Amino acid sequence: xLALRDVTKxxxxxVAVDHVSLTVERGSTRVLLGSxxxxxxxxxxxxxGLLRPDGxxxxxxxxxxxxxxxGALYPHLTARQNATLPARAExxxxxxxxARLDALAxxxxxxxxxxxxxxxxxxxxxxxxxxxxxxxxxxxxxLLLDEPLGALDPISRAELQTHLVGIFRELGKTVLxxxxxxxxxxxxGSTITLLNxxxxxxxxxxxxxxxxxxxxxxxxxxxxxxxxxxxTAYL
Amino acid sequence: xxxxxLAALLAIALAALxxxxxxxxxxxxxxxxxxxxxxxxxxxxxxxxxxxxxxxMERKLGLGGTGIAYGALASGEIDIYPEYTGTISHxxxxxxxxxxxxxxxxxxxxxxxTISDPLGFANTYALAVARDTAARLxxxxxxxxxxxxxxxxxxxxGFLERDDGWPGxxxxxxxxxxxxxxxxxxxxxxxxxxxHVDVIDVFSTDGQLARFDLVVLEDDRHFFPDYAAVxxxxxxxxxxxxxxxxxxxxxxxxxxxxxxxxxxxxxVELDHRTFAQAAAAFLGDREAARPTRRxxxxxxxxxxxxxxxxLVAVSLVVAVAIGLPLGLLAARHRVVGQVELMGxxxxxxxxxxxxxxxxxxxxxxxxxxxxVALSLYALLPIVRNTYAGVTSLDRQLVDMAAVxxxxxxxxxxxxxxxxxxxxxxxxVKTAAVLTVGTxxxxxxxxxxxxxxxxxSGLALNDVRMILAGAIPAALMAxxxxxxxxxxxxxxxxxxxxxxxxxxx
Numbered sequence: 001x002l003a004l005r006d007v008t009k010x011x012x013x014x015v016a017v018d019h020v021s022l023t024v025e026r027g028s029t030r031v032l033l034g035s036x037x038x039x040x041x042x043x044x045x046x047x048x049g050l051l052r053p054d055g056x057x058x059x060x061x062x063x064x065x066x067x068x069x070x071g072a073l074y075p076h077l078t079a080r081q082n083a084t085l086p087a088r089a090e091x092x093x094x095x096x097x098x099a100r101l102d103a104l105a106x107x108x109x110x111x112x113x114x115x116x117x118x119x120x121x122x123x124x125x126x127x128x129x130x131x132x133x134x135x136x137x138x139x140x141x142x143l144l145l146d147e148p149l150g151a152l153d154p155i156s157r158a159e160l161q162t163h164l165v166g167i168f169r170e171l172g173k174t175v176l177x178x179x180x181x182x183x184x185x186x187x188x189g190s191t192i193t194l195l196n197x198x199x200x201x202x203x204x205x206x207x208x209x210x211x212x213x214x215x216x217x218x219x220x221x222x223x224x225x226x227x228x229x230x231x232t233a234y235l
Numbered sequence: 236x237x238x239x240x241l242a243a244l245l246a247i248a249l250a251a252l253x254x255x256x257x258x259x260x261x262x263x264x265x266x267x268x269x270x271x272x273x274x275x276x277x278x279x280x281x282x283x284x285x286x287x288x289x290x291x292m293e294r295k296l297g298l299g300g301t302g303i304a305y306g307a308l309a310s311g312e313i314d315i316y317p318e319y320t321g322t323i324s325h326x327x328x329x330x331x332x333x334x335x336x337x338x339x340x341x342x343x344x345x346x347x348x349t350i351s352d353p354l355g356f357a358n359t360y361a362l363a364v365a366r367d368t369a370a371r372l373x374x375x376x377x378x379x380x381x382x383x384x385x386x387x388x389x390x391x392x393g394f395l396e397r398d399d400g401w402p403g404x405x406x407x408x409x410x411x412x413x414x415x416x417x418x419x420x421x422x423x424x425x426x427x428x429x430x431h432v433d434v435i436d437v438f439s440t441d442g443q444l445a446r447f448d449l450v451v452l453e454d455d456r457h458f459f460p461d462y463a464a465v466x467x468x469x470x471x472x473x474x475x476x477x478x479x480x481x482x483x484x485x486x487x488x489x490x491x492x493x494x495x496x497x498x499x500x501x502x503v504e505l506d507h508r509t510f511a512q513a514a515a516a517f518l519g520d521r522e523a524a525r526p527t528r529r530x531x532x533x534x535x536x537x538x539x540x541x542x543x544x545x546l547v548a549v550s551l552v553v554a555v556a557i558g559l560p561l562g563l564l565a566a567r568h569r570v571v572g573q574v575e576l577m578g579x580x581x582x583x584x585x586x587x588x589x590x591x592x593x594x595x596x597x598x599x600x601x602x603x604x605x606x607v608a609l610s611l612y613a614l615l616p617i618v619r620n621t622y623a624g625v626t627s628l629d630r631q632l633v634d635m636a637a638v639x640x641x642x643x644x645x646x647x648x649x650x651x652x653x654x655x656x657x658x659x660x661x662x663v664k665t666a667a668v669l670t671v672g673t674x675x676x677x678x679x680x681x682x683x684x685x686x687x688x689x690x691s692g693l694a695l696n697d698v699r700m701i702l703a704g705a706i707p708a709a710l711m712a713x714x715x716x717x718x719x720x721x722x723x724x725x726x727x728x729x730x731x732x733x734x735x736x737x738x739x
Contacts, residue, residue, distance in 0.1 A: 050634050066638045072631040076653045076728035085649070086639045118730040134639075 001026050002047065002142055002174055007056035009042055009198075016042045018198035019056070026061075026141070029168050029175040031189030033182070035221070039198035040178045044144050047176070064142045065135030069150040071127040073119040073134075079126075080115040083133040090138065104133040109163060125156035132164075136171075143168070145177040149184065161187050182225040194218055262291040263476055266313035266600075268304045269297040269679065270694045271510075272358060272440060272464075275499050276317035276491075278514035280466060283486055286518075289476045295600060296510075297690045299588070299679035301326050306595035307680070308348070308467060313600070318467035319358055321460045323350070334461060349473065351466035352488035356496040359462040360394060361439045362404075363449040368433055376455040377408055380434065387414035388434040389423045399460065400436070407458040421696070424449075439493050442500030451493070464491070491517070504695055535687075536707060543684035543711065546602070546674045550609035551667050558614045558666075559659070562621025563647070572622060583615045587676050595680065605674070605682030612673050613666040620662025624655030656727045664719040671712040675704065685711075 002024040009017040017039045024030040032040040045051045047058055048066060073082045083104065084097045092100075105112060108129040119127055128148060135143060148164075149157045165187060168175050177188055185192050186206050194201045194209060202214040213219040263284060267277035274296055281292045295313050298304040301322055307313045324333045328342050336352060343349055364374055372383055380386065394400035395417045404410065412434070418426060423435040428447045437444060439451060466483060473480040491499075495517070502513045515523035561579075565572030585593075590611065594604030628651065636646045652659070678686030688704030691697075724732065 045634075048634075048638050050637060064638070066635065068631055068635075072629075072635045074632060074650060074654070075730050085641075088649075089639060089641045089645055120730055 001059075001061050002176060003057075003059050004043070004047070005057045007043070007046060007058060008054045009039075009046060009051060010054055015198050017046065017053070020195075020198070020200055021056075022193060022200070022203075024174055024176055026174050027172045029173075029177065029188055029190060031185040031192045032176060032178045032195060033180070033185045033189075033192050033221075034195035035180055037197075038195040040195050041146050042198075043195075044146050044176065044178055047144060060142055062142055063138055063140035064144055065138075065140045067128075067131050067135045067143070067145045067148045069147045070124070071119070071131030073127055073130055075119055078116050078118055079110070079122065079130045082119065083115075083130055083137060085134065086137045100137065101133065104136055107136070107167060108132045123156070124152050125160055128152065128160060132167075141174055143173045143175045145175070147179055148177070149181075150179075164188070182222055194221065196221075262293045263289075263315070263472065263479065264293040264295055264313045266298050266304055266307055266316035267296040268301070268316070269299055269690045271442065271500050271503050272496060273304075273317050274510040274691075274694060275496075275503060275513050276354070276464065276466075278510040279487065279517055280315060280317070280483060282511070282514050282518055282520070282523075283482055284476075284479045287476075287479045287482045289479045295681045297678060297687070297694070298600060298681060299592075299690075302592045303595065303600075303680055305467075306592060307600045308469065309346070310596050310599055311469065312595070314472045315466055315468035317354075317464060318350075319462040319464055320350075320353070321359070321462040323465075323467065325460075331460075336465070339465075343467075344470065347470050349468055349470045351468070351484055353463040353465055354487050355464070355489045355491045356440050356493045357461060357463045358496075359439050359454075359459045360400065361437050361454065361459065362434055362452045363427070363437045363444060364434055364452065365427055365430070366448045366450050369450040369452075374450070374452060376453040377404070377410075377458070378455050380412075380452065381408060381410055384411040385413050386433040387416075387431075388412050389416050389418040389426045389432040390436045391420040391423065392417045394436040404458050408456060440496040440500060442497055442502075442504040444497050445501050446505055464496075486518075504697075536703065539683065539685050539687055539704070540707060540711070543671070543674055543686075543708070546605060546609060546677055546682060546684050547667065547670045547711075547715070550606050550613055550670055550674070551663070553606065553610040554613035554617055554666055554670075555663060557610070558617030558662075559621055561614070562618040562659075563625060565618065565622045566625040576619065576622065579615050579618055582611055587612060587673050588679060591676060591680050600681045602677075602682050604680055605677035609670055609674055609677065613670050616662040616665040616669070617659075618662075620658050620665075621655065624658030624662075625651050627658075628654050653728050654731070657723075657731055660719070660723050660726055664716065664723075667715050667719060668712050671708055671715060675708055 004020055004022040007017055007020050008015070020039070020043060022030070022043075032043060034040045042051065044066075046053050047060060048064060073079070074085075077085070080101060083101055084092075087097045087100065101115070102112070105115065110126065110129045110133065114122060114126055119130070122130065132148070149160055152160065161184060168188075175188075179185055179188075190205065191203065192206060192209060193203045196217055202209055202218050204212075209218055210222055213222075265277050265281045265284070267273040277294070277296055281294055284290070284292050295307065298307055298313075298316070301318075304313075304316050304318075305327055308316060320334065320336070320339060323339055323343070324331055328339075330342070333339055333342055336350065339350055362377055362380070368374065372379075374380065374383075390401055395415070396402075401415070414432075416432070423432070424443050424447045426432045427435045427449065437449070437451065443449075444451065466487070468480075499513045499517055502508045502516065503510060508516075512523065561575060565575045587608070590608045591604065594608050598604035598607055632650065632654065636650045641649065674682075674684050675686035675689050677684050678690040685704040685708045689701050692700030692702075692704060
């Protein structure tokens with residue numbers, strides 16, 4: 001389980017996170033939806049302990065895996081070295097690391113031949129799969145993803161979206177995923193938390209948000225990303 | 236051990252080495268400043284002492300100017316070197332009223348120093364005219380010039396401006412010359428020899444006087460301060476080596492007059508004899524004095540290359556060993572970092588020669604102080620680039636390491652150092668190339684290397700010899716640049732090749 005109670009974070013005069021409370025049940029996926037500057041990435045960094053909150057409590061049971069846009073892979077290490085880095089820090093044996101990576105590569109859809117390439121030699125989608133394998137390396141119960149698909153081309157993006165939904169369900173992870181993309185929120189989130197200016201505007205299913213917007217901003221945000229009605233007819 | 240504690244320990248260890256180095260040697264050590272006359276007299280002293288055979292002689296010649304040579308004597312790094320009474324009273328005792336030998340001895344005694352009786356010559360400003368001019372106008376003294384207001388003069392810029400030069404001289408003697416022009420000293424000899432001017436300023440023992448057949452006018456009203464040559468020695472020398480001291484007094488005091496010294500200077504500067512040959516000629520050792528082409532120093536280029544390379548390599552290794560932890564420390568603690576970078580910046584503003592001089596009281600002369608000074612000089616680019624390399628890493632990559640809960644050393648070894656390696660290596664490369672140049676100054680404190688040729692070449696006004704030191708130094712800088720490109724391939728992880736360090 002992952003819980004935030006009344007968490008606040010300011011940078012100078014700017015309030016980045018404004019009294020946010022949030023609970024993600026074990027094994028469920030939560031989407032943090034919002035435009036840039038809404039405070040959603042700051043919330044992840046607070047949960048990870050990279051930032052200290054000014055007020056409120058954060059509790060996480062167990063270790064966390066972290067996936068960010070573009071993967072944040074180390075350019076001087078191969079895909080294999082990148083993915084196994086957390087295990088190396090834990091002093092796993094080489095055999096154990098190799099076995100674990102084999103299994104993970106299959107899970108995230110990475111061909112074994114790619115594992116010995118450097119990040120600069122991989123495509124964006126491949127890098128993201130390596131980043132995901134690294135986050136899953138130690139099998140943490142909680143997974144935090146910050147716009148994990150943001151930098152991908154539309155086709156790899158759609159492909160990886162479906163893939164990820166399957167993985168999360170299969171592994172039973174507690175997932176918190178940050179995105180600004182309404183379509184992605186719809187695909188991933190049984191529950192969605194919409195943020196604006198560091199504040200939780202509304203929390204609920206996609207249907208709740210679409211049908212019963214708590215503020216005009218909710219409807220405005222969803223509508224802004226909807227395809228034009230006459231466009232879907234062609235697809 | 237923290238880097239800070241390591242640095243403190245190192246400082247203590249180095250400080251302890253200074254006095255130790257001073258006690259280690261037992262032979263008598265003769266020094267000289269880095270100009271011809273000082274080299275020649277020091278060589279004469281060494282040869283006399285060797286003939287006495289009371290103790291082995293060690294030559295530590297070419298120790299820059301008064302500051303370095305006197306510093307070496309005061310700290311016990313050398314036992315004796317040629318000095319001038321005027322320099323002792325003005326620059327060392329800082330009391331112009333002390334002039335006589337007895338007074339000087341009395342004042343030097345509390346410092347643990349003494350002087351020999353005057354050797355006979357004095358190196359002082361003087362005025363010179365061509366021999367035929369002197370004969371034609373009957374010029375013998377400076378006073379005689381007052382009777383010939385139609386004469387013209389060319390003076391060195393320094394002499395023209397200094398109050399103990401032309402302005403004071405003119406007042407003292409009431410001189411009036413038709414035309415006085417400023418001119419580079421080396422060119423004034425040609426000007427007076429060709430008759431373009433009548434009077435020039437010279438040093439009384441200048442080797443050029445004989446070559447251009449000039450006559451020095453007597454300072455009959457004693458304007459120029461007395462720069463009589465003496466041997467300045469540690470008071471322990473006459474006690475330790477009484478026979479050597481007596482021989483020096485008997486064979487040298489009052490035995491080298493201005494003309495003799497000028498001739499010896501000319502033998503070295505104009506006839507290309509070695510200092511040792513000129514000294515042997517004076518002492519009547521025909522065999523040792525036989526002139527060979529004086530190129531033995533240039534023949535030493537191989538040995539000097541090794542010395543120079545050792546200076547650069549050792550100081551660079553020390554600078555990296557200290558600079559890398561300092562750079563990392565600066566990156567970790569912002570306040571410590573700023574103070575540290577400022578401190579090292581200030582260090583860099585100290586002129587290299589001054590830094591070398593400061594090293595003498597602490598570490599004596601020779602390789603050790605040179606290495607300490609060079610290491611300090613090489614710090615800045617290494618510390619700066621390490622700091623810049625580590626603080627400018629992609630924040631996401633740094634955060635990720637924290638999220639993965641890598642330990643402090645794992646983070647450093649696996650992530651930060653490899654990623655910053657391009658920038659750090661750029662700093663080390665800059666330091667290496669700079670050190671090749673700065674190391675040429677080591678010769679001023681007896682540190683060896685290519686600077687030995689440059690310092691001697693400057694003393695002899697021998698461009699060939701200067702170039703024999705300067706060109707290999709430039710080639711070494713190039714070679715080191717190329718070698719570092721190769722080293723980059725080894726140190727920097729392959730995927731980062733081609734990435735360029737931004738911080739310089």
